[in-house]
Amino acid sequence: MTATDSATSSTGATPREVMIELDELTKTFPGQSRPAVDRLSLSVHRGEIVVFVGPSGCGKTTSMELVNRLIEPTSGRIILEGEDVTTSNPDELRRRIGYVIQETGLLPHRTIADNIAMVPKLVGWKKARINDRVDELLGMVGMDPAGYRDRYPKELSGGQRQRVGVARAMAADPQLMLMDEPFGAIDPITRERLQNEFLRLQAQIQKTIIFVTHDIDEAIKMGDRIAVLRDQSHIAQYDTPENILTKPADDYVSDFIGSGASLKRLNLSRIRDVEMATDAPTGSITDSAEDLGRKLAASDWSAVLLLDEQRRPARWVNAQDLRRDNFDGARMGLEARAVVEPHATLADALNELVISNGGCAIVSDANGAYVGVVDLETIMAAIRVMRDEHTRFYLAAKSHSQVDL
Amino acid sequence: MTFADYLTNNYENLIELSIEHLQLVLIAMLVATAVGIPLGVLAHRSDVVRPAILSVTSFFLTIPSLALFAIFIPVFGLGSPPAVVALTLYALLPIVANTVAGLNSVDPAVVKASRGMGLGSWGRLWQVELRLAWPVIVTGLRVSTQVVVGIAAIAVFVGGPGLGNEIFRGIRSLGTPGAENLVYGGTIAIVVIALTFDGLFVLVRRFTTSRGIR
Numbered sequence: 001m002t003a004t005d006s007a008t009s010s011t012g013a014t015p016r017e018v019m020i021e022l023d024e025l026t027k028t029f030p031g032q033s034r035p036a037v038d039r040l041s042l043s044v045h046r047g048e049i050v051v052f053v054g055p056s057g058c059g060k061t062t063s064m065e066l067v068n069r070l071i072e073p074t075s076g077r078i079i080l081e082g083e084d085v086t087t088s089n090p091d092e093l094r095r096r097i098g099y100v101i102q103e104t105g106l107l108p109h110r111t112i113a114d115n116i117a118m119v120p121k122l123v124g125w126k127k128a129r130i131n132d133r134v135d136e137l138l139g140m141v142g143m144d145p146a147g148y149r150d151r152y153p154k155e156l157s158g159g160q161r162q163r164v165g166v167a168r169a170m171a172a173d174p175q176l177m178l179m180d181e182p183f184g185a186i187d188p189i190t191r192e193r194l195q196n197e198f199l200r201l202q203a204q205i206q207k208t209i210i211f212v213t214h215d216i217d218e219a220i221k222m223g224d225r226i227a228v229l230r231d232q233s234h235i236a237q238y239d240t241p242e243n244i245l246t247k248p249a250d251d252y253v254s255d256f257i258g259s260g261a262s263l264k265r266l267n268l269s270r271i272r273d274v275e276m277a278t279d280a281p282t283g284s285i286t287d288s289a290e291d292l293g294r295k296l297a298a299s300d301w302s303a304v305l306l307l308d309e310q311r312r313p314a315r316w317v318n319a320q321d322l323r324r325d326n327f328d329g330a331r332m333g334l335e336a337r338a339v340v341e342p343h344a345t346l347a348d349a350l351n352e353l354v355i356s357n358g359g360c361a362i363v364s365d366a367n368g369a370y371v372g373v374v375d376l377e378t379i380m381a382a383i384r385v386m387r388d389e390h391t392r393f394y395l396a397a398k399s400h401s402q403v404d405l
Numbered sequence: 406m407t408f409a410d411y412l413t414n415n416y417e418n419l420i421e422l423s424i425e426h427l428q429l430v431l432i433a434m435l436v437a438t439a440v441g442i443p444l445g446v447l448a449h450r451s452d453v454v455r456p457a458i459l460s461v462t463s464f465f466l467t468i469p470s471l472a473l474f475a476i477f478i479p480v481f482g483l484g485s486p487p488a489v490v491a492l493t494l495y496a497l498l499p500i501v502a503n504t505v506a507g508l509n510s511v512d513p514a515v516v517k518a519s520r521g522m523g524l525g526s527w528g529r530l531w532q533v534e535l536r537l538a539w540p541v542i543v544t545g546l547r548v549s550t551q552v553v554v555g556i557a558a559i560a561v562f563v564g565g566p567g568l569g570n571e572i573f574r575g576i577r578s579l580g581t582p583g584a585e586n587l588v589y590g591g592t593i594a595i596v597v598i599a600l601t602f603d604g605l606f607v608l609v610r611r612f613t614t615s616r617g618i619r
Contacts, residue, residue, distance in 0.1 A: 070521055095523035105518025109536045109615035119522050152617030168522075178521075 016045040018082075019208040020176055025066050025076035036062050038232040039076070046175070047206040053219040054229035055256070060212050063233045064178050067210060068097045080176065095123055098169030098177035098207070102184045104161045106153040112138070112164055113149040119172040137167040140201060159190040166198065170205070179211045183218070195221060196343045200366065203343075216257055220245065220267045221345055228253050241268055263347075265386055266379070271349055272342035274382045276363055276372035280305055285314050285329035289322045292329070296322065305336060305362070311369040313339055313362045339364050342371065346382055349374045411586035419571065423594050426567035429557050430598070433489050434550055437496035441549075442542065444497070445504020446530065455505070462501045465494040470556050474563045488557070488565035495556055496549040503545025507538025540614050547606035554599045558591070568594050 021043040028035040037059045044050045052060040065071040067078060069090045077086045085093050106115050113134045120130045135145040141163040153161055162182060169177055183191040195218070202209070213219055219226045220241040228236045228244065230252055237249035245265055248254040257264065281299040283292045285306045296304045296319060303318040306329045317333030324332065338356030340349050340363055352361040353376060360375035412419075441462075448458040465473070473494065477487035511534050519533050535542075561569030568591045575587025611619075 068521060070517070091523045091525045093523070094521055099518065099521035101514060101518055101521070103512075103514030103518075105512075105514040105516075105521075107515060107519070107533060107617075108512075109617045111617070118519075118524070122523055122528075152615075154617060165518075 016047075018043045019046040020044050020067065020081070020210075021079040022063075022067070023077040023079065025063070025078065026074050027062060027066055027071055028074045035074070035232060037066060037073075038234060040066075040233045040235070041076075042227060042235065042238060044176075044208055044210060046208050048224040049202065049209040049211055049222055051211045051213060051219040051223035051226045052229055053213055053216055053223075053226055053256075054233075056214055058229045058231055059233035060214075060229050061180055063229070064180055064210055064212050068094045068099060068178055070094075095119055095172065096174055096176070098171075098174040100162075100165050100169045100177065100179040100182045102181040104153075104165040106161055106164060106168070108153050111150050111152060112156070115153065115164060116168045116171050118168060119174075123172055125172070133171060137170060138164075140170075141167045142197060143167075157190075158186050159194060162186060162194060163197075166201075170207070174207070176208045176210070179209060181213055182211075184213070184215075192344075192348060196341055196348070198222075200341070200343045217264060217267060217347075220264055221347075228256055266347035266350060266383070267345045269346045269382050269386070270342065271340060271344050271346065271361075271363055271374055274346065274374070274378055276374050276378060277360075278372040280360075280373050282307055282370060283329070284308075287329060289324075289327035292317065293319070293322045303333070305370070305373075306333070307370050310367070313364060313370050336362055338362060339368075340374070341366065346374075346379055350379055353379070406583040406586065408586050408589060411583060411590060415590060419568075419590055419594055422566075422568045422571055422591070423598060426554075426557055426569075426595070426598060429485065429488060429492065429560060429565065429567050430550065430553050430602075433492035433496055433553055433557075434546070436489070436493045437500055437549060437553075438546060440493070441497050441500030441545075442504050445501045445542075446508065446535075448501065448505050449508040458501060459505070462498040466498045470495070470559050471562060474559055474565075478563055483564035485560075485565055487563045488560035488567075491563075492553050492557055492560070496553050499545045499548040499552065500542070501545075503541050503548075504538065507541030507545075508534055510541060511537045536615065537618060540610055540618065543606060543610040543613070547603065547610075550602045550606065551599055554595060554602060558595060568598075 022040055025037060025040040026035050027037040040063055042050075052063060054060045062071060066073050069078070069085075072090075073086065077084055079085070080093070080096070106112075107118070113131075116134045116137055117130045120133060125133070134149065138145040138148055143160065143163060148156075148160075148164075153164070156164065166179075166182065169179075183194050186194065199222070211219075211222055213222070223241055225238065225240055226244050227238045228249075230236045236256075237244055237253045239247075239249075242265075244253065245257060245268070248257060279299065279301075281292075281295040281301055281304045283295055283304050283306055285308055287306075292304050292306075296302075303316045304322075305313055306315045306317060308314045313336035315329065315333045315336050317329065321327070321332045338352035338361045340352050340361050342363060342365065349361045353359075353374070356362075360373045362373050363371045365371050444458050444462070448455040468476075470491070474487055474491045477490050481487045481490060515533060515537070516529060519529050524532065557565075557567050558569035558572055560567050561573045571587050571591035571594075575584050575589075575591065578584040578587070
């Protein structure tokens with residue numbers, strides 16, 4: 001099952017197993033009369049990503065920290081996998097819940113391996129098992145175990161540190177993970193990559209995740225369901241991204257979504273869900289100009305995409321390049337930019353498209369190998385489908401009200 | 406008598422006094438470390454006792470050293486005991502103050518993440534906070550040791566051991582030939598001890614601090 005599938009099924013008629021339930025959770029800080037979190041009730045299903053989103057000061061981080069009791073609730077209950085954990089041993093509770101924060105919080109005096117091993121050590125795993133797990137996790141977050149195990153956090157880039165932070169949170173295989181603006185302090189390009197990587201990972205691991213962000217675009221992209229919070233963590237709307245965008249519950253929600261709600265819907269569709277073009281002529285950078293020329297002539301494209309030995313997109317060459325003397329596929333034409341993965345959203349693809357030099361975004365799999373291309377036509381088609389759906393919904397609502405009359 | 410003659414005739418005596426001096430410093434420093442670091446941790450963790458701990462330990466440093474040694478004669482008599490107690494009190498402030506400063510300098514996000522992963526209060530202190538504060542704490546120990554090595558010379562006034570005896574003997578017989586050699590001899594030995602400690606602390610700090618925070 002994929003991340004988007006689970007989004008749709010979570011709204012379906014079949015009730016899914018509840019992973020964690022918050023029941024009237026309230027926190028009043030000492031010396032304050034108004035609670036910071038006021039009777040927050042919500043349940044999260046197993047395997048879904050629920051995003052708490054809201055402006056700063058709305059209590060979303062406090063709400064998250066009530067879940068693993070970094071902040072002890074004043075009243076209310078926390079029910080994890082059917083068990084009331086409101087007054088259980090907090091350290092044992094926290095070891096069952098993965099925790100990722102924006103600042104990463106890696107222990108600077110410990111190696112990457114030791115950082116990841118933290119919770120497994122606390123719960124008493126054997127050394128060999130911990131070692132295997134560390135290597136497995138580093139591999140999962142795309143870092144070479146041999147190269148990174150023995151490094152220290154300061155030797156890593158911000159994006160790498162955040163990857164290690166995620167690996168550390170998953171180390172003892174917790175069913176529930178809390179992520180507090182995990183990609184908030186990272187540059188936009190790396191953030192997008194980490195988001196996509198994480199969604200791909202989530203499709204495999206199927207954890208239950210509570211994710212906090214102030215960024216509605218990130219919420220739409222990451223969430224199977226989104227809880228839009230207002231002051232004191234009151235829930236303004238708790239629904240799927242589609243419904244939040246198309247049917248905002250009130251002015252607060254539509255104001256929070258902001259302008260361009262329909263453009264934001266590009267974040268809902270992923271490249272793998274749309275029909276990408278696979279008929280683009282491709283060749284190898286070592287092919288001769290004649291071979292490539294034949295392929296180009298046989299297609300209705302104006303350029304051939306050259307792939308390297310690992311079938312990764314390398315360069316675009318057109319008929320003019322092919323006619324040149326001493327044709328060399330590795331040097332001529334234009335560099336193949338704008339490579340996206342099937343997990344990327346249409347918004348990502350559109351973004352890449354703008355900076356591309358082939359007029360389309362190239363789709364590659366997890367190993368970087370070529371899969372297909374997405375051009376403006378594809379994206380336009382997807383937008384038209386969305387509009388149609390919207391129209392159908394609008395018409396349905398209208399005819400319904402007519403019946404009522 | 407030249408200083409070289411003095412050294413050849415007296416080196417055994419100087420070495421003996423140096424060893425006494427070292428013992429005095431080491432005992433005072435061990436006690437001060439054993440008391441000072443926990444006091445620093447306590448001061449860091451409790452807003453209630455922090456002002457009391459910091460003001461009492463800095464108060465000791467304001468008492469003239471001679472007086473501080475003398476104060477303890479009625480309680481402990483003459484000799485090593487009042488000297489050790491006085492030196493310990495002198496050593497406390499830099500240790501306590503640096504322990505507090507070191508713990509305060511630990512990145513709150515690191516502590517929060519450790520807590521969020523289920524590391525208990527003591528585990529956090531031992532595995533995280535003290536490790537990260539360690540370089541600052543070692544610097545406190547180093548400063549303390551420097552202060553104590555110098556001030557230990559005053560122990561002679563309460564009948565204590567150490568290189569103060571040589572210096573004091575020299576001062577008492579100033580005017581007689583070669584008396585200044587005794588003062589120089591004692592002083593130089595103290596400087597050598599101080600520099601040796603300093604070097605040792607640099608090494609200790611280097612080898613006990615994780616590569617990740619160096």
